[in-house]
Amino acid sequence: MPVSDDSHEKFIALLTKHERVIRASIAAVIRRSEDVDEIMQNVSLVAWRKFETLTEPEGFGKWACVIARYEILSFQRDKARDRFELDEELIDKITAEAASEVVSTNRRLHLLDHCLKKLPDERRRLVLQAYEPGCKTADLAGKLGKTVDGLYQLLRRIRLELKQCVDRELTTEPREGGAFESA
């Protein structure tokens, strides 16, 4: 694919469309959001440099997830290990699996909106507040009159509820014809 204004626009459109899926595949093995941001930035740069080698725009998500897989491993090698880090082999396994389920990850992200709406107002507000950029759990706990541990347990329950809701919706929603995991 030639690098031109046109391809630049196409790249931006594809990256924007798939960014959350790529991020999700990184976040499965990288816990610090700052690290996820950094890897995502590297993935974007590498993907742009290699964009002309991509023959099927439909496969952008999977292609970018494969790039992410190598960027994660490279990032981890350069970085001082922390004691609770997954080892390379496991990271490789998880990210390889993530690259093969881009469509279902996209569906999950879409269904999350729906499941979030089904939460009681109070819980929906709380969880969105907790995930706002820069939100610190201790500060939020103080605001809400909860202990840090109590807030963590509550958020954990909400995450689990959302995940279960998304699982349910995934099994009941009609499948679109032609959807395939390599999209």
Add this chain to the structure above:
Amino acid sequence: MITPDDLRMLDEWRHDRISETDFTTLHARLEESSELRAELRALATIETGLTALAEPGFPLAFDDSATSKKPLREQLWLPWTTAGLAAALALFFGIKLISPDSTVTNPVASPSYTALLVDEAGAVFARHRDPGEVGFSTGDYELKDGTAHLRYTNGADLVIQGPAKFRIENEKHTLLETGRVRAIVPPPARGFTIETPQLNFEDVGTEFALSVDSSTGESGMQVLDGQVNLRRKGDSSLLHEVFGGEWIRYRDGAGMIKNATALDLSLFPSPGNIGYLRWRQERERILADPNVIAWFPFVRESNQSVLTNAQRRNGIPDGRIAGARWVSGRWPGKESLLFDRETDYAQIEIPGKYSELTVAAWLKVDRYDQEMHAILNSNGSEPGDMHLQLTRHGLPRGGIIGVERPIYEWVGNPVPIAKWTHLVQVISMPERIHHIYVNGDLVTKTALEQQDSVTISPGYCRLGNWLKSADYLHQSNRNFKGRIDELTIWNRALSLSEINDLMERGRPSLLWNRENPPMGGPLPKP
């Protein structure tokens, strides 16, 4: 198959709360279970989605103006952002004065609490209460187990012993259906009334114990101090006045029981007892931790010169107390050692060699009046000996003899005077770190140089003092001035989340504020 434990570990790992043991288990489970790996990716997807949805200006897919995000944020909470329960309490008592807009109706944002949970020990409430929730609005509650200390907006304290069922009607009136409570009522709350199925107990100052038996319905009340008026339900007519030291028992049909026995007051904990109860419940958990090599709970034995190590399995002997005196600790009933004179100390021995070590202590400083104050220092100065001490500014210093420190700096606030404080020293030779945390915040940051020939070997140590070797005889004394009431030692490096968890479990009360004031001037160099 995915177990609830798998899910717990997964979430704890993602949120940096996992223990080392659990992480090892989780890693092995992830390697073997594709189902668990899929669960991890699904969870990461949910959180990635939530992060995107919570971005300011991100349009929610559903169009619901009542829940659109901008108004939500504008509605959320008053401008009080100080962390911790102390701030919540400040708000609790001040909210009526500072609330800028009483029309805001956000169920999360504008609590109209009648009481707050200020402390608890093993408290388990029935449904409708989230763990860690501290606000109590008017309504029905069931404390299934444990002890809870509630403070009402008017200042009245109620210590409830589970199992108990009660309803908060308003700040001056609570219905006790069954259970045991102790009420402490200050002058502004005069008239604070606890209603039982038979009677109203109106406090006219200052402290009483009350029980309602779930099987017989019998009410028993004993006035500990001051006066309580018994009023008939309905017309509120005065039935009886009960004064300090007196008690009554009342049963439907039988009325006031003659020659009734006094209440067993040991079943009615006071506010000060709760932290101690909570701490005692930790005993089993601490002793079950395979990495705890020594736990000195500071319990006075019949031989008062013995400092008992309750963790018996590692061969670390009891300590020997010299000079330091037994005084009160973090809570009534909890003991501590007071170190004050130059000759006060407790000698302990930590035999063996370690690549990692964590030392945690609860202490309360009386004063800083010399260059250095030893908390736990090895005797002598052989390679591998360990120091943990406080400077005259209250800043923690520590080191391993024979290991250089290319990075050694203070990055946090000192240990204050006259406040129970949690001090934790974490040393890891493989990771080349030696950090000291004060109330869960990193204060002394140290990188160790690669030094394969030295391992941590504290050996004989003095708690609250330092036995100088010949090389250091010219140096001034380093005796600590204050109290220590718990010392725990692990043979591994605890993570920050574990340190915070430890601090939370041992906090003197829920009102205790972990924040410490900064130094008056710039932080010095170690």
